[in-house]
Amino acid sequence: MAFEPPQRLVRALGETYGETVAAEWLGRLPEHARAALDRGSLDAERVTAPGGRSSLVVLVRRSDGSPAALKVAPPFARPDREREALAHWNGWGAVRLIEGVGEEGLLLERLQPEVSLRSLPEAKALLEAAGTVRKLWVEPPADHGFESVAERTARQAEPMDHYRADAAAGGLTAAALAAREELVAGEAETVLLHGNFRQGKVLAGDRAPWLAVGPEPLVGERAYDLARLVRDRVEDLVAASAGASAARRRMNKLADSLDVDRERLRGWTLFRAVESGTRALTAGRRQDAELLLEFAGWL
Numbered sequence: 107m108a109f110e111p112p113q114r115l116v117r118a119l120g121e122t123y124g125e126t127v128a129a130e131w132l133g134r135l136p137e138h139a140r141a142a143l144d145r146g147s148l149d150a151e152r153v154t155a156p157g158g159r160s161s162l163v164v165l166v167r168r169s170d171g172s173p174a175a176l177k178v179a180p181p182f183a184r185p186d187r188e189r190e191a192l193a194h195w196n197g198w199g200a201v202r203l204i205e206g207v208g209e210e211g212l213l214l215e216r217l218q219p220e221v222s223l224r225s226l227p228e229a230k231a232l233l234e235a236a237g238t239v240r241k242l243w244v245e246p247p248a249d250h251g252f253e254s255v256a257e258r259t260a261r262q263a264e265p266m267d268h269y270r271a272d273a274a275a276g277g278l279t280a281a282a283l284a285a286r287e288e289l290v291a292g293e294a295e296t297v298l299l300h301g302n303f304r305q306g307k308v309l310a311g312d313r314a315p316w317l318a319v320g321p322e323p324l325v326g327e328r329a330y331d332l333a334r335l336v337r338d339r340v341e342d343l344v345a346a347s348a349g350a351s352a353a354r355r356r357m358n359k360l361a362d363s364l365d366v367d368r369e370r371l372r373g374w375t376l377f378r379a380v381e382s383g384t385r386a387l388t389a390g391r392r393q394d395a396e397l398l399l400e401f402a403g404w405l
Contacts, residue, residue, distance in 0.1 A: 107150045109139040111162055118159035121389045123182055131180040135162060139178050142211035148176060154219045158320055161185070165216065173216035174204060184322075185210055187252060191298065191323035194250075199241025200300075200318040201311070217317060223305035228339065231305050232356065234316050235335055236363055239303050242318060246298040246325050255299070255326025256290040262381045269384045275395075278402050282380035285373040295327040303331050305338045329366045333374035336360060340401050350404035357405075376405045 111132055119128035139162060143150055148166040154175075157163050161179035168174055179185040189212055192203035197215075204213040223231040246252060263286060269279040300307070301322035311317045336357045343349040357375060361368045383398035 109136040109153060109162065109164070111135055112153070112155045112157040114156045114159060115162060119180070119183075121385070122160075123180075127182065128180075131182075135178065138208075138210055139164060139176075142176055142178055142207040145211070146176070146205070146207045146213055148174070148207075148213070150176075160320075160322075163219065165219070166213075175201075175214045175216050175219075176207065177212040177214060178210055179212070181210060185212060187323050188212065188321055190247070190251065191321050194247050194298065195242060195244070197313070197317075198244075199238050199314075200321065201309070202313070214319075215311070215313065217309040217311045217319065219309060221310040223308045223316065224339070228342075231338075232335075232360065235303075235305055235308060235338075236360060238308050238316050238318055239300065239331060239335070240364060242300050242303075242321075243297045243328050243331070246296070250298075250325070252298070252323050252325050254296075255293065255324055255330045258301075258324055259286050259290065259377065259381075265388065266381055266384050269387070272387075275380070275384055275387065275399055278376075278380050278399055279384060282377045282402070286377045289329075289370060289373050289377070293327050296325050297328060299324050299326055299328070299331040301331070302334060304334050327370065328364065329361075329370040330374045330378075332360055332364065332366060332371055333378045336371070336375045337379055337398070337401055340397055344397050344400055353401065353404050372405055376402055379405070 116132060147169040151165040151167065154163045154165060160183040161177045164176045166174050166176045189203060189206055192200060201217055202215040204215060207213050223234055226234065263283055266279055266283060269275045300318055301324045302320060303318065307320050308316050308318050343353050346352060357371055358368055361371045379398050379402040383395045383402060386395035386398060
């Protein structure tokens with residue numbers, strides 16, 4: 107079986123970690139995938155597409171014939187942290203980790219990769235998303251290796267600083283960076299977070315109706331975890347005549363339903379939208395950047 111990486115994976119790894127680093131790992135991807143299959147005595151069925159942005163996901167069968175999903179990720183995407191988080195959740199609100207399959211492989215319970223919360227009407231999707239993410243916010247394990255919200259966002263803030271003088275993004279960038287400084291100075295909550303939670307990261311399952319996948323775990327306050335969810339389906343919000351007010355209503359509704367401070371959620375939503383927007387500008391994805399920055403301007 108060929109293990110050709112989906113184009114979304116190729117593009118995302120190159121943008122996030124650099125073309126050279128990504129290409130080197132992708133060149134060895136078939137070797138890594140076959141090694142993981144051998145270690146787990148697994149039979150490959152098919153590669154999921156478009157798949158994820160940080161790993162190759164292969165639908166497999168275990169030696170007893172039961173279905174599972176094999177996730178093969180580069181070490182620089184820190185699959186060890188995902189493994190630690192999934193083991194700690196132990197299937198509570200998230201896909202269940204069956205076992206590790208080598209340094210870069212995770213064997214997971216099989217969900218329905220084509221059915222995410224994005225398949226539901228928006229109101230129902232947000233309701234289910236809120237119920238799912240609430241389960242993930244637990245005390246982190248003792249002596250964990252997760253980075254904090256302050257640490258991750260400090261790394262993200264460095265390249266953003268170059269856009270302070272940008273004619274289009276400068277004002278928003280300065281506001282987003284100022285908001286981050288204020289937020290990390292006042293952060294008092296430390297729970298385990300998904301780190302990249304949105305509707306597309308919640309898939310249909312058999313054991314439970316909806317389960318989260320693809321965490322980029324860290325520890326910190328819940329408002330950070332909700333911020334990416336606020337801008338889900340951003341293209342629909344921007345296209346709507348009342349998109350700005352709809353976005354603010356969504357943000358306030360999520361904050362109130364999950365007992366999160368509205369202003370802290372607004373601040374993290376601003377930071378994360380501008381961070382994604384400036385990263386898109388750097389990668390040459392101007393249309394994506396314009397959508398994200400317009401959304402950020404509403405906040």
